[in-house]
Amino acid sequence: MLIVILPDGSRREFDDGVSAYDVAAGISGGLARAAIAAEVDGELRDLCAPLAPAGTSPAAREVSVRLITKKDPEALGIMRHSAAHVMAQAVMRLHKGVGLAFGPTTATGFYYDFQLDKPLSEEDFPAIEAEMAKIVAADERFERMVVPRAKALEMCRELGQKLKVEHIETGLAAEETLSFYRQGEFLDLCRGKHIPSTGHIGKAFKLLSIAGAYWKGDASRDQLQRLYATAYFDKKELTDYLTQMEEAKRRDHRVLGKQLELFTISQTVGSGLILWLPKGAVIRQTLEDYLKVELRRRGYDAVYTPNIGKIELYQISGHFPYYSDSQFPPIDLSEREGLKPGEGERYLLKPMNCPHHIMIYKAKPRSYRDLPVRLAEFGTVYRFEQSGELNGMTRVRGFCQDDAHIFCTEEQVADEFRGCLEMTQTVLKSLGMNNYRVRLGFRDPNGDKYVGSPEVWDRAEASLKAVCESMNLPDMSIEAGEAAFYGPKADFVVTDCIGREWQLGTVQLDYNLPSKERFGLEYTGADNTPHQPVMIHRAPLGSMERFVGVLIEHFAGAFPLWLAPEQARVLTVSEKSEEYGREVEQKLKDAEFRVTGDYRGSKLGAKIREAQLGLIPYMLVVGEKDAAEGTVTVRDRLEGDIGAMPLAEAIAKLRAEVEAKTVRQVADGGAPPPIDRGTNNEY
Ligand SMILES: [Zn+2]
Numbered sequence: 251m252l253i254v255i256l257p258d259g260s261r262r263e264f265d266d267g268v269s270a271y272d273v274a275a276g277i278s279g280g281l282a283r284a285a286i287a288a289e290v291d292g293e294l295r296d297l298c299a300p301l302a303p304a305g306t307s308p309a310a311r312e313v314s315v316r317l318i319t320k321k322d323p324e325a326l327g328i329m330r331h332s333a334a335h336v337m338a339q340a341v342m343r344l345h346k347g348v349g350l351a352f353g354p355t356t357a358t359g360f361y362y363d364f365q366l367d368k369p370l371s372e373e374d375f376p377a378i379e380a381e382m383a384k385i386v387a388a389d390e391r392f393e394r395m396v397v398p399r400a401k402a403l404e405m406c407r408e409l410g411q412k413l414k415v416e417h418i419e420t421g422l423a424a425e426e427t428l429s430f431y432r433q434g435e436f437l438d439l440c441r442g443k444h445i446p447s448t449g450h451i452g453k454a455f456k457l458l459s460i461a462g463a464y465w466k467g468d469a470s471r472d473q474l475q476r477l478y479a480t481a482y483f484d485k486k487e488l489t490d491y492l493t494q495m496e497e498a499k500r501r502d503h504r505v506l507g508k509q510l511e512l513f514t515i516s517q518t519v520g521s522g523l524i525l526w527l528p529k530g531a532v533i534r535q536t537l538e539d540y541l542k543v544e545l546r547r548r549g550y551d552a553v554y555t556p557n558i559g560k561i562e563l564y565q566i567s568g569h570f571p572y573y574s575d576s577q578f579p580p581i582d583l584s585e586r587e588g589l590k591p592g593e594g595e596r597y598l599l600k601p602m603n604c605p606h607h608i609m610i611y612k613a614k615p616r617s618y619r620d621l622p623v624r625l626a627e628f629g630t631v632y633r634f635e636q637s638g639e640l641n642g643m644t645r646v647r648g649f650c651q652d653d654a655h656i657f658c659t660e661e662q663v664a665d666e667f668r669g670c671l672e673m674t675q676t677v678l679k680s681l682g683m684n685n686y687r688v689r690l691g692f693r694d695p696n697g698d699k700y701v702g703s704p705e706v707w708d709r710a711e712a713s714l715k716a717v718c719e720s721m722n723l724p725d726m727s728i729e730a731g732e733a734a735f736y737g738p739k740a741d742f743v744v745t746d747c748i749g750r751e752w753q754l755g756t757v758q759l760d761y762n763l764p765s766k767e768r769f770g771l772e773y774t775g776a777d778n779t780p781h782q783p784v785m786i787h788r789a790p791l792g793s794m795e796r797f798v799g800v801l802i803e804h805f806a807g808a809f810p811l812w813l814a815p816e817q818a819r820v821l822t823v824s825e826k827s828e829e830y831g832r833e834v835e836q837k838l839k840d841a842e843f844r845v846t847g848d849y850r851g852s853k854l855g856a857k858i859r860e861a862q863l864g865l866i867p868y869m870l871v872v873g874e875k876d877a878a879e880g881t882v883t884v885r886d887r888l889e890g891d892i893g894a895m896p897l898a899e900a901i902a903k904l905r906a907e908v909e910a911k912t913v914r915q916v917a918d919g920g921a922p923p924p925i926d927r928g929t930n931n932e933y
C-alpha cells in the first residue's frame with residue numbers, strides 16, 4: 251500500500267508498484283495524457299517509473315507526487331532533451347556509422363554531438379527534420395532500463411558506440427548501475443529524464459546550425475559535429491524564437507562594433523583582448539564618468555592597483571589554486587633571479603581586484619569610526635577562457651570591472667548591501683534597462699568548493715535574503731549552487747529588448763576573505779578590542795567590455811544621446827552656408843557636445859542618409875536663411891524634421907535630453923519566448 255500526497259495536500263491510496271502515470275490516470279484521463287514527468291519526493295522522475303521500487307518499500311509508505319505537464323517550467327527541458335534523442339535517431343537512420351557523444355539541452359534548445367565521417371551541412375536539415383517528424387508521429391515510447399556497469403559496457407560495445415564505452419570506463423568508473431533509454435530502434439546510454447513518448451514533442455521543432463566540437467571539449471581528441479536545434483510546445487513560441495534569432499543577428503555587437511568603429515580584436519595582440527576604438531572609447535568613458543559621479547555621491551574612495559600580484563597574495567585569498575584553470579599561468583621570475591623554476595618569485599595576472607583592495611584596507615589600522623571603507627576602482631582583470639568560448643566583447647580574456655569593495659561592521663551590512671543594490675538599480679534605469687530580475691546565489695548545501703564554516707554561510711545568506719525581501723526586488727529567486735566560493739551574492743539578470751537574458755551587475759557578501767584563515771582583517775571596536783569587518787564586492791555593470799557589448803545589441807547600435815559617440819552632425823544645404831555651419835559646429839563644441847560637420851558639396855538628401863545610417867541622434871541642417879537668422883533646422887534621427895529654431899534653443903533642447911539621460915530608442919519587444927534554465931541529463 252502506498253499513500254500518495256498531491257500538491258494540494260490531498261492523499262490517495264495506491265497499490266505498490268504504481269507509477270506517476272497511474273496516479274495521473276487515477277485523477278483524470280486528460281491529466282494522464284498531458285503529464286510528461288513527475289516530481290516524486292522532490293526528485294524529478296520519468297512518468298512511468300514506479301513510485302516506490304519493489305523490494306525497497308515498507309508495508310505502508312507516503313510519497314509526495316507533483317505531476318509535470320507542459321505548463322511547468324521543468325517540462326521544456328525534458329521535452330527538448332528527448333527531442334535530442336529523436337534527432338540522433340533520425341541522423342542514424344539517414345547515415346551509416348554514426349558515433350554518439352553527448353546530447354544536452356541549452357538555455358534555448360538542445361544539441362547532439364556526433365562522430366561522423368561525412369560532414370553534415372544545412373542542406374541535410376530538411377531530411378533530418380522530416381525523419382524526426384516521422385518518429386514523432388509514430389509516438390514511440392521512451393523505455394528506461396537500468397543495467398549493471400559490465401552489462402552497460404557490453405551493450406555499448408555491441409552498438410559500436412566507442413565514445414560511450416570510453417565514457418563508462420573513465421567518467422562513469424564509479425557508477426555501479428547505468429541507465430539506457432530506448433525509443434523504437436534507438437538505444438542510448440542516458441541518465442534521463444524523458445517524456446513518456448515521442449508524440450509529446452509535437453511539431454514545433456527546428457534544426458538551427460552545425461558547428462565543430464571536440465570529444466569532452468578537448469582539442470587533442472576526436473573532432474565531432476555538433477547539431478544545434480530547438481523545440482517548443484507551441485508553434486507560436488518557436489516562431490517568436492526564430493524571429494528573435496533573426497533580430498539578434500541584426501544586432502550582433504561583433505558586426506555593429508566593426509561597422510560603427512567601436513572596437514576591434516587583433517590576432518597580433520591576442521584573442522579575447524579588446525581594443526577600444528575612439529568611438530567605443532567615448533561610450534566607455536561616458537559610462538565611467540557617470541559612475542564616478544555616482545560613486546562620489548555614495549561615499550566611495552577611488553584607488554588604483556597594479557595588473558599583477560604575487561602568487562602568495564592569491565594563495566591567501568584562495569583564488570589560487572582554487573581557480574587556476576581559469577587564470578593565465580604564473581609569471582615565474584626564478585630564472586631572472588638565478589634560481590630553479592618555481593623557487594623564485596611568481597606573479598599572476600590579476601584575476602580579481604579584491605586582494606589588492608584588501609591590502610589597501612590593511613595599509614593602516616582601522617577603527618570602527620572609519621567604517622564603512624568603500625574602495626572603488628575600474629580595475630582590469632584577466633581570465634583564461636577557452637578560445638572556443640570567446641565571443642566578441644561578451645566573453646573575453648581581459649576586462650575592466652567597475653569594481654568596489656566595502657569593508658563594514660556586521661551591523662552596517664544590511665544598509666551597505668541595500669546601497670549597492672540601489673546603485674545598480676539606478677544605473678540600469680538610466681540605461682533604459684528596466685526589465686530585469688534579481689537572482690540570489692546561495693551555496694550548494696552538498697558542494698565542497700566553499701571556504702568558511704556553515705554557520706558563517708547561514709548568517710550571510712539570511713542577512714542578504716532579508717535585505718532583498720525588504721526592497722521588493724522584481725522577480726527575485728533563490729538559486730542554490732550559484733554562490734561565489736567566498737560568499738552568497740545577488741546577480742542582476744537583465745532581459746534585453748529582444749528578450750534575451752544577460753547576467754550583468756553583481757553584489758556579493760563575503761565573511762570569508764576578512765577571516766583569520768584568509769587575510770585576518772580587523773578594526774578596533776567601540777569596546778577597544780579587535781573585530782573582524784565584513785566585505786562586500788560589487789560591480790553594477792559587471793565588466794565594461796561585456797556591458798558595452800550588451801548595450802550595442804540592446805540599442806542595435808543606436809545609442810541614446812548622452813552615450814552616442816557622435817551626438818550631432820551639422821549638414822550644409824550648399825557650400826554657401828559652410829562658414830555659418832562651422833560656426834554652429836564650434837558653438838556646439840563649446841557647449842561640450844560631440845559634433846562633426848559635413849560641408850561637402852553633395853546633395854543634402856545624401857548627407858542626411860549617411861548620418862541616418864551612422865545612427866547619429868541629431869542632424870542640424872543649415873542654409874542661407876538659417877545663417878541670416880541665426881537658426882538651425884533640427885532633424886531627429888527617430889522623428890525626422892522637427893523644424894527650425896534659434897541655435898541657443900537647439901542647444902538647450904539637446905542639453906536637456908543629455909542631462910535627463912533620456913532613452914528613446916528601445917521599443918517594447920513584447921513577451922520573450924520561454925527560456926529553459928537548463929537540465930543536466932548527461933552522465
Ligand atoms: Zn537522454
Ligand SMILES: [Zn+2]
Binds near residue numbers: 602604655787788
Ligand atoms: Zn571582489
